[in-house]
Amino acid sequence: MKSISMKAVFFGTLLFCSNVFASDVSMEDPYVMIKEVSQITFDRFAREEQQIKANPNLLKGIVREELMPYVFYQYAALKVLGNYRKDASREEIQEFVVAFREYLITSYAQVFTLYDNQKIEFEPAKDFDKEKIVMVGVDVIDGNRPPINLKFKVRKNTKTNEWQAFDLVAEGVSLLDAKQKELRSILAQNGVPQVTEMLREKSKRDIVFKKNGKDDVMKEIGIDK
Template sequence: MMIFKLFFALLFIFTFISDISYAYADTPTQQVRQTVDKVLDILRNKELKGPEKTKERRTVIRRAISERFDFEEMAKRSLALHWKKRTPEEKKEFVQLYADLLERSYIKRIESYTDEKILYLNEKINGEYAEVDTKIVTKRNVEIPIEYRLLKKNGKWEVYDVVIEGVSLVNNYRTQFNKIIRTDSYEELVRRMKNKQEEELFEEKAK
């Protein structure tokens, strides 16, 4: 239930227009907004609408999302102490599975977006790290606070965690992953992630 709630809120993170303009394109907030605009353009593109365009549309959305999310950093933080124990091959495989998990969940919800708004409230920068505080306002005037946590790499601000209503996406996954690894094994965690991936692929092909 918590994962569904997190992803439901994550849907809005890169989908709706801010009420505030920023003067410099290199600020964390402005770089996030650039991704917002890309996703909105994709969703509005008439040539990418319709069931027959699902695969093509989702491929383009995934590309836009990948430009802003640092999936390797998110995967490393979610796996925590278990990350160091992994071989280079295992790390590469895990990052791919982790990214696929987030992207598929995000895309399934983003395709049915409506006209909610996201308000950018505050931005804090501390060296290579930044936080952007936002608030989602739904049609029913329900407010959902969302905090982006970003890390600057090669001049680009990349999201490495999202805190939704006080709940960290990375911490939430870390708790789940750690429980599975300690109760069963790392191999069992990977098996479950692969099964989830196969289920999603099967659903997409069935459409």
């Protein structure tokens, strides 16, 4: 099959997923963006705490509405596909990107079950003028327990000069790297459509509060250390 340009895939996928738009959060400073988006997201968690406890799947909706407009999931999906996209049709790649987005929503929602109105500390801003990718850290301070460390990997779009997150590093483990390792062998053996279907099934799983905290959450989203 013909190789598909990333530009064409991005355009088609953006049209397909055009129901989600970013709000007025600035995307010109990665540190400011992550701080503002995180605060908006965590504030909503706090406001809807009782509803979330009763129905944890509400976290998926919050992640979809508050976080995903700032996530460059198309870039992440195509990094996972790597050279395997050369053997897939445009439609197959678009379906994979959409399925990967839904999978990310479920994974991020599961990670955020670790948040229970704890104090949030943001990593101090660094000079990023010459950087194309930066890591923005967020610590969830959990009383006498060690902090829960999250890092958003953020990439600059050189055409728009806007920054978007494309990876979540939880407790030192990259979700994107873990998915690349997990899916590459399956892509090699079974192709893009089967992996797309697998991601669709994984994205349907219910969000649950784990009894053993972050260790169980890491296992649930497939980034067990």
